[in-house]
Amino acid sequence: MAIFQQKRSVRRSLKKLALGGLVGGSVGIVGSIFAVSMYIVDTLIRPKRLTSFYELYTFTPFELDLPAEEITFPPVEGDHQVTGWYIPYPGATTTIIVCPGYRGRRADVLGTSAHLWKAGHNVLAFEYYGHGSVVGSPVTLGYRELNDFLGAIEYAKQRAPQTRLGAIGYSMGAAIALMAAARRPEVEAVIADSPFATHKSAVEYAVRRTLHIPFVVFDRITDTLLWWRAGYHFNQVEPIREIGKIAPRPVLLIHGLKDSIVDPEDAPKLYEAAGDPKELWLVPDAEHCGVYFVDREAYVEKMLNFFDLHLRKSRPPIQLQGRKEASSAEQGGTRPFGVGQEV
Template structure:
């Protein structure tokens, strides 16, 4: 997008091990993802980052390496990283359902929690856009989550929840391929109600006393930057807000935004590793 900085996302310090694919049978949709263990460090358990993607736009950006590349890069900093597709997306089965996404994330946390490589005191969620909203919803109800970073997070899904926009929303999600079955949703009111129930503004204060990072682009044309300020005002300490000057919605592709995220991750984990360049002065820290 215009204004996005394509600087290297992360300084590589550790050669990661080969990623391991996984599939989870949830009793509902099958979830597909990958685990990215760090290499080169001798420790029994690692600080762990679970990456949560947003609602796919259906657009392809040339040269975009995707979320798996971000997970690999985070693992180079000494983290055990995980990335998965929510239902309706990528190699996971099912149809897009925002409440279903909260269930998916809980299932993934359940499985990650069992792994010996995971430091249970340092499990972090890193969410983007709708994935950030889902992360806040889950973290507010699950104390296993030790910290949360939310990038481009909406304060709520008001427009999607309105009955007048329902048909247009369903058409968009079908056109982008995340609603795959023609008879979905079978319970339209429950599906629509999920957009009201998953409300970051209502849940953000429940993250404390766990650390919270909010990152937003000043030129985000999908989620108004005002949403970040609303969330920050409602959140409790410890909290941090970074507004990235000139950045749009796709913060994963902005080197300054990811430098902010990784510096925060490393400070939380206390792993002592350098985490990329300092954020440029055009970024505002709150």
């Protein structure tokens, strides 16, 4: 999933950030703080062009013999097109939306997508605009990318309106999946692998691990520069404020306790903020988005069982039932089932 490459890239960027701070110190403390804060923001939103062999040439559905369609769809806001693969499964009753994280490509989630398709789900795998194969456009850490995920929901509904929707996301993609599900009840089950609790916590953790300086020193100036350069503030991307709205739809949170990109402490915070039903899976020896690599079989089994239980064996939550069912209940029909009840 290009996670470890992402890790090395972040560390290189933060080393440059530290050097920038030292240079800035020659013109005073304020200048140093401003220089470091500016570097944080520029590193975050700056486009990154694909240059290496690994980045330019990756596996595709062809190598896995998947009947994938090359697709594009619009975000709910914006004039660009999001790229992805749609992998239909004959007679599927479910569609799973799969997305990578910051600077991630759809190829990074191809393994997960293949397992989901083989289990009988339609799969919509996409990459956030500017983060993957399409480069040259400034990016954010979930603020504008949320529109891409909401666009994926619309596309999935159009392609297979009769199916129930689930989602699995990684890192930034996991944080976005939580925020999108909080806004859109059509997403009935969410797996979030290594999400951050807040935009600020993700930046703070990176700075703290690299510079060994409290982020409070840079907090206010960085937030102001983020608004000036990218048009949003830290507090506009906070999954922890929204995850509680997903209930009574289920959430599975996954996190490695050796994560060097997103603070592992964010996982229990998100779990505490979530409503039932919820599950937290912490793995001691896993890096960022690395639980799959620690035990592939266990990961795939848990993922498939989660969607099987909550999308195939249960009825939709009451508030998700259509007007037809509600009308039937009012006329003496059966009452809708709640989350977790067996058909």
